[in-house]
Structures are given as C-alpha cells and as structure tokens.
Amino acid sequence: MSEQRKVEKVGLVTDVGRIDDGTFNQYAYEGLMKAVEEHDVPFAVFQTKTPVEYEANLRQAAAEGCTLVVTIGSKTGAAVERLATQYPAVRFVIVDSEPLPESKNVTGLVFAEDEAGFLAGALAGLMTESDVVGFVGGMDVPPVRKFHRGFEHGVAHTNQRARVLSRYTDSFTDEEAGRQAADELTAEQADVLFAAAGGCGSAAILSAAQKGVWVIGVDQDEWATTFADGAAAGADRLLTSAVKRVDRAVYAAVTQAVRGELQSGTVRFNLANDGVGLAPYHRADTAIPSEVRGKILEVAEGLRTGKVRTGVGLKGEELVTGLLPRLMAWNWQAALLPLLAIFTALVIGALFIAAFDPLVWAAFGEGVGAGLAVAWHAVVQAYxxxxxxxxxxxxxxxxxxxxxSQTGDGTELLRAIRPLTEGLRISTPYIFAGLAVALGFRGGLFNIGAEGQYFIGGLASVYIGYRITGLPWFIHLPLALLAGMVGGALWAAIAGYLKAKTGAHEVINTIMLNYIAYRLADYLLQVGGPMARPGYRPISPEIQPTAYLPQFFPNDPSISLNVGLFLALAAVAVVYWLLFKTTLGFEIRAVGANP
Known part of the structure; x- marks a missing residue:
C-alpha cells in the first residue's frame, strides 16, 4: 500500500437536505462526529441544497484544506470522479456509490439495501391484513431501487397473496409530496407502509402512522428521529426501520484514513457484517406475534448464509433465475432485429437472382411450376x-x-478453410474502421470518413514498411503500425479542427476528405508516382519482411491470415474498456447523449 497523506482536516459534503434530516445525512454526520472527536481531527460540513451544488461544495472542501472529503449519496459520485484527478492529494469517500476501477484516491461505501428491504418486506407481508402494502421512494437511484425491489421480493417471500403498491416523489426533501404519496397508498387499502425517501419519506410514514397504518422507517432507527424517541404521535405504529449503518461505515472510513490504512475501491456492507438490518420493534414488539418474529429471524439468517437470496442486483435491477425465466426476460428484440435484417437481405437477394436470370424467364415460358423450380435452383446455387x-x-x-487425422498432413485442411481465413483477414481492417466510427458516434460525432482515414493510415504504414531498412522486426513492425495510427488520426483531425474552429459539419467534411484521400492514393501510387514501384504497375515497393505482421501459417503462403485479427479483437476490448470503465469514456458518452 502506498503511503497516504496525513488527514489534516475532514470535510463532509451532504446530500440534498438538512444535516438533521433524521435519516441519511444525519446518520453519516453522527459517524463523522464520533470519528473526528475520537481522533481529534478538525472538520467542516458543507450542506447541499440543490444537486448543482455538489461540485462547488467539493471544491470548497478541498480549498479549505480538507485532505479527506466524505460525500453522501450516489448523486455525488460523478462530481467526485471528475474532481478526484484534479485533487490527487485529497482522499474522497462516497457513501452509496462505487468508484471507477482506475480511481486511486476514491473509496466507495455501498450497502446491501436489498437485504434490509427484503427483511422489511418479509415483515410487512406477515403483518398486513388487507394484503396490500405500500412503498414510497424518493429519487429513482440505485440505493432506493434496491430497497424497493428487496421490499417487493420480501413481501412475496412471506405472503404470496399480498400486492405492493409504490409511489416515487422524485425528491428526498419535499415533505408534502411524501404525505400525499402516503395518503394515496392508504386510500388504496395499503395497511403497511415502507418509505425510502429521506425527509420526504419520514413525513410519509409519520403521516401514515398517525392515521393508524403500520409503518417501517429507513436508513437509521426512525424511532429516535422521526418519532422523537416515542414522543411523537403514531410512534406505536412504527414496526421497525430498515437500517443502513452509515454511521459505522463513515466512522470506519475516517478512522482508517487517519491511520493511513484507507484503501481505494469499494467496501460493501451487508447483513453478514452487520452493515444493514432491522432496528428494534420498540412499542410494536407486543403487537408482533412471536411466530412472526421467529420467521424474520429465520429469513435474516437465510440472507446471511446465502440460503435466501433477494433477487436484486447491485444497481437495483431484477436478477432472473432459472432457464425459462431467463429466456423470457432476455431482450429478444435485440437478437431478432439483426436476424430479421439478414433474412430480409436474403429474400431480396433471391428475388433479384431470380429476376435477372434468363434461364428463369425461359422456364416460366414453359409453365409456372417449371419457372419456380429453376428460380429455386438458381437461388440455392448462388447462396x-x-x-x-x-x-x-x-x-x-x-x-x-x-x-x-490419418496422416497428420494438414495441407488439404488448410486449403479447404482458406475462404474462412481470407474472410477473417479481409475483415480485420473493417473491425478497426468500425471501432473508429463507433467511438465517434458515442461522442455525438458522425465520422463518415473512416474509409479515407483507413487509406491514409495504410499509406503511412506502407511508406515506413518499405522506406526504412536495417531495423529489427520488434522495432520496425511497431513503428509501421504507429505510423498508420498517426496517419489516420491526423487525417481525422482535419475534420475535427474544421468542426471546432468553423463549425463545419463533420459529415460533409469527412465525406469530402474521403475523396481527397482516394485521389491522393491514386497520385502517390500511379505509375511514376512518389510511392510507386518502378515499372508499369501502380503498386508500392515491396515492404521489408521486418514490417510484416506474423502469419498464423507461415509455411503455407496460400493462408495469409495474420495476428492483425488478434490486434483488432484486442482493440475491441480496449474501446469497450475506455467507453464503459473509465472517466474519459463516461464523459464521451455523456457528451454524445447530450442533445
């Protein structure tokens, strides 16, 4: 582990809402206070009123000398990732968000909300008399979705008859929206209500409890906060709370940072390590039958040991189990569309084959049956x-x-599969070109100039391949490949420069640059041209053997498949990693998705 900078000051950037919201923010604050008091570390709190303040508060924390910054809520994750590279000396801790793998100074604290929600749902399913229970969610973010899905599955685990109704308020602070959602659910006969919506959810369960509905709190024990240690009206209707020990997680992270032991990456908290669970039943204890309490203990133990699963993914998505459900849940449209396109192309091709074959027309002169038979034969022969x-x-x-198998001689086999190997060889540059187009598309740029860039890159590689002599292959070959990359990139940069400086549309620019690339190649390779081989054919000089890509079957010159195919497949993996696993890729996709 690399040496970490001493924690000189700790900053806490809250999620939207008050620091004393009775749930998420307050729990994190309590954990922070315990740690800074125990270790005698200065601290500062930056309260967020609207989401646009996340980044400003993070910058303010760094500017005020906070070398450890704790942020609350998954919505802060993107802002932290943007700033983490700008402030490499600052350690960031995000509650409820997983950092990117390459982030070296970011730690994510994530919780198995689905397990806590599952327990809450199991209890609700056993306590409902109307077989209708309700869920109030705040914003549709992964932690809330995990609570929601876990709750639904927990209800189904203990009560197959019960229905789960849900309302999302799109807010963690709008208390009136929370009360309205609770009223709507209780009007539909929901007699147990679970809310995961911050202060908005607290208002929802308080309102419902005061009307005699069983309620379940969230994040921390809302008996102590929302119901004021039992002093608030409706406290006797609080069954429990699905707690996330955010206080323990924040305390542990700050303590580890002070000791120089905080690692980057993701730290997970679940039932097995007491990171989530149910709060005490308090006054509701006498109203909950002993067999219900026993069943909840049984479910909790099953979740700890893995015998019971919530069926919820890390982002709150449904996890489908079993072959038939998996097949039913699969995105068949995504698979059928390309198959339908291929089928349509084959049908249209068959029509053209039959329509332009004179033998088919002659056969139709003898009768419809004869014509169809000859047409079918022509299509089968062509395909x-x-x-x-x-x-x-x-x-x-x-x-x-x-x-x-009989002689060990593979010559005939290699010749038989030559069409396949040639197809793979010819497709290799198209894979590279396709990646170039796809990368631009993801960023919102329509790069129609891949063909021209391919031409220029090829010319650059060929020039280095024949012009430079005397180099070993491990220098010459990479140099030729690099020349191709640089040549194609510079040609593409022309359209990029024109787009940035003049606003000229990249579609027009790249199409015109394609034709310029064609004509430039014609000029360079024409008989007597600067890159033409002496003689009467428009062809370049022979490339040095040290610049050739190694072939798979060097002893059989008829098989020209080379390791370029592996390079292309590796490029596919690299582009995927860049787009979906890095901060830069996220920024590219965000720009491309911006209308």
Missing part, C-alpha cells in the same frame, strides 16, 4: 456459392479433417 466462398466447402473440409 451455396456465397456460403462456400465465406466458410469453405463442407465436404472438402470434412475430407481435409479425415486426411489430417
């Missing part, structure tokens, strides 16, 4: 040739396997 041209002749491949 058989298409298949064999792409993958090889099945009979010849089988014969090649037979010869190889």
């Amino acid at each position: 058989t040739a298409l298949f064999e041209g792409a993958f090889g002749n099945p009979g010849r491949i089988a014969e090649g396997f037979r010869i190889y």
